[in-house]
Amino acid sequence: xxxxxxxxxxxxxxxxxxxxxxxxxxxxxxxxxxxxxxxxxxxxxxxxxxxxxxxxxxxxxxxxxxxxxxxxxxxxxxxxxxxxxxxxxxxxxxxxxxxxxxxxxxxxxxxxxxxxxxxxxxxxxxxxxxxxxxxxxxxxxxxxxxxxxxxxxxxxxxxxxxxxxxxxxxxxxxxxxxxxxxxxxxxxxxxxxxxxxxxxxxxxxxxxxxxxxxxxxxxxxxxxxxxxxxxxxxxxxxxxxxxxxxxxxxxxxxxxxxxxxxxxxxxxxxxxxxxxxxxxxxxxxxxxxxxxxxxxxxxxxxxxxxxxxxxxxxxxxxxxxxxxxxxxxxxxxxxxxxxxxxxxxxxxxxxxxxxxxxxxxxxxxxxxxxxxxxxxxxxxxxxxxxxxxxxxxxxxxxxxxxxxxxxxxxxxxxxxxxxxxxxxxxxxxxxxxxxxxxxxxxxxxxxxxxxxxxxxxxxxxxxxxxxxxxxxxxxxxxxxxxxxxxxxxxxxxxxxxxxxxxxxxxxxxxxxxxxxxxxxxxxxxxxxxxxxxxxxxxxxxxxxxxxxxxxxxxxxxxxxxxxxxxxxxxxxxxxxxxxxxxxxxxxxxxxxxxxxxxxxxxxxxxxxxxxxxxxxxxxxxxxxxxxxxxxxxxxxxxxxxxxxxxxxxxxxxxxxxxxxxxxxxxxxxxxxxxxxxxxxxxxxxxxxxxxxxxxxxxxxx
Numbered sequence: 001x002x003x004x005x006x007x008x009x010x011x012x013x014x015x016x017x018x019x020x021x022x023x024x025x026x027x028x029x030x031x032x033x034x035x036x037x038x039x040x041x042x043x044x045x046x047x048x049x050x051x052x053x054x055x056x057x058x059x060x061x062x063x064x065x066x067x068x069x070x071x072x073x074x075x076x077x078x079x080x081x082x083x084x085x086x087x088x089x090x091x092x093x094x095x096x097x098x099x100x101x102x103x104x105x106x107x108x109x110x111x112x113x114x115x116x117x118x119x120x121x122x123x124x125x126x127x128x129x130x131x132x133x134x135x136x137x138x139x140x141x142x143x144x145x146x147x148x149x150x151x152x153x154x155x156x157x158x159x160x161x162x163x164x165x166x167x168x169x170x171x172x173x174x175x176x177x178x179x180x181x182x183x184x185x186x187x188x189x190x191x192x193x194x195x196x197x198x199x200x201x202x203x204x205x206x207x208x209x210x211x212x213x214x215x216x217x218x219x220x221x222x223x224x225x226x227x228x229x230x231x232x233x234x235x236x237x238x239x240x241x242x243x244x245x246x247x248x249x250x251x252x253x254x255x256x257x258x259x260x261x262x263x264x265x266x267x268x269x270x271x272x273x274x275x276x277x278x279x280x281x282x283x284x285x286x287x288x289x290x291x292x293x294x295x296x297x298x299x300x301x302x303x304x305x306x307x308x309x310x311x312x313x314x315x316x317x318x319x320x321x322x323x324x325x326x327x328x329x330x331x332x333x334x335x336x337x338x339x340x341x342x343x344x345x346x347x348x349x350x351x352x353x354x355x356x357x358x359x360x361x362x363x364x365x366x367x368x369x370x371x372x373x374x375x376x377x378x379x380x381x382x383x384x385x386x387x388x389x390x391x392x393x394x395x396x397x398x399x400x401x402x403x404x405x406x407x408x409x410x411x412x413x414x415x416x417x418x419x420x421x422x423x424x425x426x427x428x429x430x431x432x433x434x435x436x437x438x439x440x441x442x443x444x445x446x447x448x449x450x451x452x453x454x455x456x457x458x459x460x461x462x463x464x465x466x467x468x469x470x471x472x473x474x475x476x477x478x479x480x481x482x483x484x485x486x487x488x489x490x491x492x493x494x495x496x497x498x499x500x501x502x503x504x505x506x507x508x509x510x511x512x513x514x515x516x517x518x519x520x521x522x523x524x525x526x527x528x529x530x531x532x533x534x535x536x537x538x539x540x541x542x543x544x545x546x547x548x549x550x551x552x553x554x555x556x557x558x559x560x561x562x563x564x565x566x567x568x569x570x571x572x573x574x575x576x577x578x579x580x581x582x583x584x585x586x587x588x589x590x591x592x593x594x595x596x597x598x599x600x601x602x603x604x605x606x607x608x609x610x611x612x613x614x615x616x617x618x619x620x621x622x623x624x625x626x627x628x629x630x631x632x633x634x635x636x637x638x639x640x641x642x643x644x645x646x647x648x649x650x651x652x653x654x655x656x657x658x659x660x661x662x663x664x665x666x667x668x669x670x671x672x673x674x675x676x677x678x679x680x681x682x683x684x685x686x687x688x689x690x691x692x693x694x695x696x697x698x699x700x701x
Contacts, residue, residue, distance in 0.1 A: 038666035069247035079266035081640035087243035091638035093213035096232035128436030163416030169425035188540030189547020217604025252647035266639025268562035301451030332660025366542035394452035401513035450480035486512035571629030650675035
């Protein structure tokens with residue numbers, strides 16, 4: 001990846017910008033004078049006033065509806081968009097990598113070599129890829145709040161809230177036939193019902209080689225300038241025919257110029273900007289150090305596995321990219337939390353809210369309640385993450401086993417009393433993943449499970465009861481081999497047999513993974529119950545009280561934290577300055593070949609053969625990658641970047657290292673989101689790949 005974020009990277013101008021931003025948030029100056037384009041805004045509460053006053057752009061309801069219906073969520077953790085009236089979808093290569101790996105049969109490496117379907121008949125069906133398109137949003141805050149009678153204990157309140165959310169979702173599913181999810185916003189200050197149309201017949205259309213999709217590899221990740229074409233095309237089908245989407249993004253005829261306003265419509269994963277200082281300190285001192293230790297251990301194990309045999313690198317590619325990317329992102333976040341200036345800003349923000357809440361004892365008590373919850377969490381968080389979240393069992397087979405064990409126990413209960421992931425409204429998506437025919441590779445499973453079992457023992461010690469159960473009296477290498485080889489869960493038919501057999505089949509099963517999931521489930525459920533009642537529910541009630549203060553002070557002028565739901569971000573196409581050097585806002589194909597030559601074509605700067613052969617035919621001055629100040633985060637990968645007219649100009653794929661602190665505070669002095677240029681994609685299709693049919697569809701010709 002190259003140089004990671006350090007606290008010193010925030011120059012004095014950035015600190016001033018951060019301070020001024022929060023002063024404005026605290027209401028000492030009019031909000032309309034905001035000097036930054038912060039915000040991942042919900043589509044039912046867009047920043048109309050800021051866009052109008054700062055950018056002279058009046059956002060129309062029709063513009064928002066078109067953008068919403070053209071935007072796509074990849075349920076495996078990314079974003080995308082419709083880019084033709086024939087269901088063609090554009091996303092990142094690294095978002096499509098999971099499908100590419102699963103479609104790579106013996107002798108065919110789609111990640112390394114790429115893929116192009118020359119006709120619809122050649123498009124490859126993806127085994128378990130679900131796409132979601134947001135159809136509507138409904139504010140159900142009062143419906144959820146009304147379920148909480150005064151005087152309920154945290155356990156009773158959690159149960160009542162869960163039941164209310166499940167009923168809202170179930171009623172919506174029955175009435176609309178759409179996937180229905182109640183989303184928690186402002187950490188519990190609001191609840192919105194999101195309804196999605198699902199697509200599960202998704203087919204791979206085209207992917208470039210990894211050598212150009214991730215040119216520069218780990219060295220250039222989270223850096224700029226960049227020279228990679230991180231894109232991939234899929235097509236959604238319905239009833240055997242390409243989907244006719246109600247909206248899609250047309251390719252812009254004009255490339256974005258420096259200073260142009262652009263928008264990003266995607267599904268950012270998680271931010272923590274509205275959390276209290278106590279919560280952030282807990283992350284700094286407990287959660288982030290633990291998470292980084294786990295990610296480093298898993299990354300090292302996947303690298304060892306990848307280098308052991310030539311074919312292993314393909315098997316581990318998706319897992320290694322996700323783990324390495326997470327490790328780098330968390331490193332940047334952690335260094336941000338170690339920056340005293342950032343925590344001082346958060347403290348000032350909090351003090352301003354507390355001042356506004358004077359006389360409101362419920363609100364003032366909320367900050368104390370969150371601090372108390374952090375103290376309680378610290379006493380069992382590691383166990384909760386290892387056992388209930390499953391960090392100790394980095395294995396697809398174990399995840400399947402746990403899902404089956406819990407599904408058979410949860411299904412007989414009313415939907416509102418089940419664990420959230422087993423509610424009626426989620427069952428179809430859950431079973432779609434559970435019964436996926438995608439191959440599971442035993443060697444990779446063993447390597448991952450061995451590393452995570454060893455991490456469990458390191459964290460808890462060999463004499464811990466959970467460690468003993470997990471290891472079964474064996475060392476991590478032996479236990480991992482036994483668990484994988486003695487399980488039949490790689491076969492979807494076996495999974496279906498167990499689910500259909502219910503609790504009786506689970507109790508009778510001798511499958512190694514089923515037995516392990518069953519043996520630890522009581523302890524795991526107890527940890528989950530404790531987390532929900534001692535941490536999650538008190539936090540939600542406290543954040544609800546704080547949110548009311550914030551709403552009274554600022555109205556809807558502050559966007560909620562990211563929740564992997566559709567959001568609108570905006571900013572200016574703009575270069576920036578680093579180490580006394582002015583970086584341009586975009587790169588070109590000429591720059592790609594100059595970078596390749598300078599680095600002597602050595603990994604990770606080698607180019608696929610076709611790119612060496614096509615050098616003279618490509619338009620050297622064609623833009624390849626550009627940056628803007630738009631507010632993005634993990635989960636935005638694959639998001640469309642559009643102009644004022646709602647036309648496609650780019651494809652978001654990364655942030656620079658200066659943007660890693662955006663989980664906690666937005667800056668725009670140097671932080672940038674990085675996008676593949678839409679015209680660069682078209683030039684690649686036409687010239688490098690001779691994909692004229694696809695190019696014409698993408699260009700709308």
